[in-house]
Amino acid sequence: MKRRLLGAATAVVMSVGLIAGCSSNSSGNTDGGKVTLKLGMWASSPAEKKLVDKQIAAFEKANPNIKVKEQVITGDYLQALQPMLASKTAPDIFYVDASYAPTLEDSGVLAELDDYIKKEKVDTSDFAPAALEAFQWKGKTYGLPKDYNTMALEYNKDLFAKAGISEPPKTWDELIKDAEILKSKGIAPLSMPIDVARYYPFITEFGGSYYDSSANKVTLDDSSNVAGLKFFLDNIHNKNIVPPKDLGGDWAGVPFSQGKVAMALEGAWVLPFMADSAPNVKFGISDFPSADGKSGNMTYTVSYSMAKSTKHPKEAAKLLFFMTGKEAEKMTADSGLAIPSRVSQQSAFLDKNPEYQAFVNGIKSATPYQFGTYGQNFVDAINKATEQGALKGLSPEKVLKQAQQTVESQSQQ
Template sequence: MKNRIIGAATAVVLSAGLIAGCSSNGSGSSSNGGKVTLKLGMWASSPAEKQLVDKQIAAFEKANPNITVKEQVITGNYLQALQPMLASKTAPDIFYVDSSYAPTLEDSGVLAPLDSDIKDQNVDTSDFAPAALKAFQWKGTTYGLPKDINAMALEYNPALLAKAGIKTPPKSFEEFEKDAALLKAKGIAPLSMPNDVARYYPLITDFGGSYYDATNNKVTLDDPSNKPGLQYFLDNVKNKNIVVPKDLGGDWAGVPFSQGKVAMALEGAWIIPFMTQSAPNMKYGITDFPTANGKSSNVTYTVSYSMAKSTQHPKEAAKLLFFMTGKDAEKMTAESGLAIPSRTSQQDVFLSKNPSYKAFVNGVANATPYQYGTYGQNFVDAINKATEAGALQGLSTSKVLSQAQQTVQSQSNQ
C-alpha cells in the first residue's frame, strides 16, 4: 500500500494535448446476443487484492448474468500506461483512479460524469466519507466513487518513550515539543517524517493556512496565512525534533521506525503490513494524528472507480461501478482487511477485525484530499523542493512559499 500511494503521488501529470485530436476505437467492451462484456482496469498491488476483486466481480456477475467482467491488470507506471488508452479511447470501461491525479483526468474530459446515473440508480452517496467523495468531484460534478481510503496517524515506540520518562504519546504538537526535548536529552531522535507536503500539510491547515483553493483551482502558496504552519515545521526540522528519514538511513519514515532509530513516525496505514514484515517482534502503538494550534486535521489518500467516457456500454458500466463501490462489495473489502472501506457503514466491520487501524479511520473525519487540482505533480515538486531548500538553507517562509508559487506558475499555462 505504501508503494501504491507513493507511486500515485509521483505519477506523471496527464497531458491535455495527448487527449486532444485522437481517434475512437471503442473501449474494448463488447456485446453478443444481449450479453455485454466489460473491462475493469486495476493496478497490480498484491495477489490478495486481485483475489478480493475476483470475489466482488463474481458476486456482480451472479446478480447480473447478462454482463461478463474481465479484469485488466495494468503493470508498471499505472498512469503512464493509462494515458495512451484514454487518448485512443481504448481504456477499460471502469478503472482505478488515484485522487492525486483525478482532477487532471476529470478536467481533460476523458471520464464520464456520474451524477445522472447516481440519481437514476438511487445510489446512496451519503454513506461515503465526505473527504473521500469530494476527492472525485470536479466543478460540481462527480466523476468517480471512492473504493477505499487512508489517512495518517502517529506511530510510537513505547520503550523509547519510557527511556525519556514519557508515559503516553503526545496528543498535540505543543506536547510533542516538550516530549522531543526529553527524548533528545536521552540521545533519542523524536519524530521522523519527510520534507513532503503529503505528510506535513495538516500543520499548514491547522495553523489557518491553505496551499490550494479547490473551488477556483488556484494555487495559494504565497498567501501569508501559510507562514505559521510552515514555520512550525521548519523550526522543528532545524532543531532536530523532526528528523527526515534519509538522515536516519531510510527512504521513508517506516524504515528508521522499524529499526528502533526514532521514537515516533507520522505515516499512513501502509506502515502496518510493513512493520509486520520488517519488525514482527517490535511492540509499537498507533494513536491519532496530533492536533496543532487547537485544531485537528489530516490528509486522506483515496482511490475511485471511475468510468471511461468512451465506454460503449455506459449503463452497464455504471451498474458495475456502483456495485464495486456499493455496500456489498465494501463489506467484502472490510472483511478482507486489505483496505479501509470508504463507506462509513462498513468501517465498524473493518475495525472489528482490524482494531489497530482505528486512528487511521479517525483521521479521515477531518481530512483534506491529497490533491492539488490540475497542477498535480508540478505543484508537489515545486513546494517539496522549496521546503527542502528552506530546511537546508535556512530560508524564510516567505521565500519558500513565493519561490514555490513562482515555480508552479512558470510551469503552468493556467
C-alpha cells in the same frame, strides 16, 4: 514501501511500465448475448486481486448478462492510462488516484456520474465526505471512492518508556515537550520526510491552505501559510523532526522499524510493513496531533471512475456502483486490506482490525491529497522549495514565494 497502502488506496504508481494483456478495448464486444466490460486496476498485491476477483464474481452472479474482464496495468499506471483514454481504448471503469483525478476530470475523458447516481438511487451520503469530495470537480461527480487511507502517529513503546514518557502526545505542544526529553536521552524524536504529502496537515492546522479548490488556484504565497510551514521548518532545524534519509531510510517506516526513532507520521501501510520487517517491535498508534485545538490530516483515496468513451455506459455504471456499493465494501472490510470508504462498513472493519482506529478517525479532518490540475508540477515545486528552506535556512515566506513563482511559470509554458 514509501506511500504503499494495504490494498489500493495509496498514491500513484510512478515507475515506467507496460500494460499487461492490453492490445485493444473489447468493451463493445458481446459474448453469447452478454455485454463484456473491462475493469482497469494496477498491480498492488495478490491479495488485492483476489478481493477484486471475489467482488466481480458476486457482480456477475447478480448480473448474468454482464461479463467482466480485469485489465491489470503494471508500472507507471497514469502514463499507461492516458494514451488509452486519448485513443478511446481505456477500460470501461478503472482505478483513479485522487492525486491526479482533477487533471483527468478537467480533460473531459471521464464520464459524469450524477445522472446515473440519481437514476440508480445510489446512497452517496454513506461515503466519508473527504473521500467523496476528492472525485468531484466543478460541481460534478466523476468517481466514487472504493477505499482510503489517512495518517496517524506511530510511537515506539520501549523508547517512550526509556525516556519516561507514559503516553503519546495529543497536541504539537505536547510532542515538542516529549521531543526535548527524547533528545536528552539520545533518541531521535519524530521522523517524517520533507514532502507536502506528509507535512500539509501542519499548514491546514495552523489556518493555511496551499490551494483554492473553488477557483483551481495555487495560493502558496498567502500569508496564512507561513505559520504552519514555519512550525515544520523550525522543528526540522532543531532536530525534533528528522528526515528518514538522515536515519538511513527512504521513508519513515524504515528507521521506525529499526528502533532509530521514537515516532513516525505515516499511513496505515506502515502496519503490514512492521508485521513483516519488525514483528518484535512494540509500538502503538495514536491520532494525528492537533494544533491549538484544530485537527488536520490527509486522505489518500482511489475511485472507480468510468471512461467517457465506454460503449456500454449503463452497464458500466452498474458495475461501478456495485464495486463501490455496500456488498463489495463489506468484502473490503472483511478482507482487512484497506479502510472501506463507506462509513456503514467501517465498524465491521474495526471489529476485525481495531489497531486501525486512529486512521479511521483521521478522515474526519482530512484534506484530499490533490492540488487541482497542477498535480505533480505543484508537488515538485513546493517540495524542492521546502527542501531548500530546510537545507539553507530560508524563511518560510521565501520558500512559499519561490514555489509560487515556479508553479506560475510552469503554467504559462
